[in-house]
Amino acid sequence: MVVAKSWTMARHFEAIPKPDEFKLIEKELPPLKDGEVLLESEFLSVDPYMRPYSRQFLKEGDVMMGSQVARVVESKNPNIAVGTYYVANSGWTTHFISDGQGIHALPPTWPESLPRSLALGVLGMPGYTAYFGLLDICNPKEGEVVLVNCAAGAVGSLVGQIAKIKGCKAVGSAGSDDKVAYLKEIGFDEAFNYKTVSSLAEALKQASPEGYDCYFENVGGKYADAALPQMKTFGRVSVCGSISMYNDSVLQTGPYIQPYLLFKQLRMEGFIVTRWEDRYPEAQKHLLEWVLEGKLKYREHVINGFENMPLGFIGLFKGDNIGKAIIKV
């Protein structure tokens, strides 16, 4: 008998998630039926989207949502071998049973040199998010200026580097001097600490006096109020996240943005990465090439121990991580 440990959302989060809003449960898993496999999580992902989505899709007591890299430890499915690794979307749990639907094997071309956890980062959902959110929505052209916030995060750090690969100038902001140093290390042309600048608008102006063609938005709220007036005519805004607003129970208010859209003829589009699900292989191919060529650098913020998973998640909203936050079981 296998006992799965899982983290549930004991109560809906209020403001920034707190440890006592999670509860660890244990559950015996039933024996496998024909066609099923038992998987054991090796790495789990914590991502900002879980904050707003938990309110939308979970009820209190449900296991937290999320994805993992997991190893097949027992198989009654002739197509799935024990010892192989899969990416699954089975929530915050150490063990789970699958009938093989909705789990995806790590590609056979996966280089030995790369940690499997990258399937939750640069070569997984955050990678696809940066790839499609920047290239398909902003459509940046060589020589254009791309702004990204949360630039040291799992997605933002990739956005700036993909912008560079495409011949753009990359400007990024982050919330600590260490993060800013990291941005410069991975090739951002301009980077600043939004917490210590005296004026965000001035910092944006200084980083690109000519303004911005593309704006990859992870923050929203007052950040956007400062950035939108600095967009160039026909600028494109890719709305990937609104982390500054996830922890509010009522929507924050600010100046209406429609006049900026109108007079600068801006295009602004929100997206959820799953809309490109059928094109993930295309993205993974390019991302892997860039990683192997050394053009796309990544960093992982590894939290050890399944029992620390809530703390890893909470850390996302406190700016703990540079790069992708990963739980190592």
Added chain:
Amino acid sequence: MVVAKSWTMARHFEAIPKPDEFKLIEKELPPLKDGEVLLESEFLSVDPYMRPYSRQFLKEGDVMMGSQVARVVESKNPNIAVGTYYVANSGWTTHFISDGQGIHALPPTWPESLPRSLALGVLGMPGYTAYFGLLDICNPKEGEVVLVNCAAGAVGSLVGQIAKIKGCKAVGSAGSDDKVAYLKEIGFDEAFNYKTVSSLAEALKQASPEGYDCYFENVGGKYADAALPQMKTFGRVSVCGSISMYNDSVLQTGPYIQPYLLFKQLRMEGFIVTRWEDRYPEAQKHLLEWVLEGKLKYREHVINGFENMPLGFIGLFKGDNIGKAIIKV
């Protein structure tokens, strides 16, 4: 000697424009040089865009901006015959001199049955605005639901009808029962008076319980706050105007809209019609066909007398007009 009368903006407008912010001036025009023509305005256009653009582009004392249909009354240009009609962009003036650049002859195919003033309405800039703003930005598909506000205005009344021509359901709102009756007369599927409904959100819900695919935005502000939550996933918002905000000196505030863009994956784009200038003939061809086929109905709100032009303009912000507001000199 010809004396041109012109309306100037005596002071920058505060809130809703007021009569004493305009000043009528008279100026003797010089004799024509070779290549020049003298034109006399027959119809002039007043449009909402003049309110924000005057602040952006005019200084106090400048002649108000705008377009007209004008007759050539004297010509020293071998290519421009006396008695022919042109659309010009020469501001609020009775007479003006042109070297032939930037004025556009009414097309030789202009049907005798149609008033020339339509070159300032359905067959001119407002027509192009509705045509491109709806078709190019929203890209409405057969069976989709299109929402337009200021629906009885010069642009909105065309948007709803073009939506119907394309096989969509058209929902419009306007500010009086007469306007609502007009919308039903010209084929809107649903129309309501936004001033008398008890809840805008409820009225929008009732008009299309399934939500909206396309939203042609003329109003902004609180209207958008009620409409954006009712967009369907992958909805498109064409930001043509923000009339509810033109008369404010500081931007109004409201709930940030980014979360709607994000979770519904909406695309929102502002536009200024001149971006499609090279495609105006395409639009005019289709608009003219639809007018002649009776599929595109228009109404004009004619203000008689050049001396009443400021009142005609002010009326735009008080909801005076059904259809296109036109000054007949």
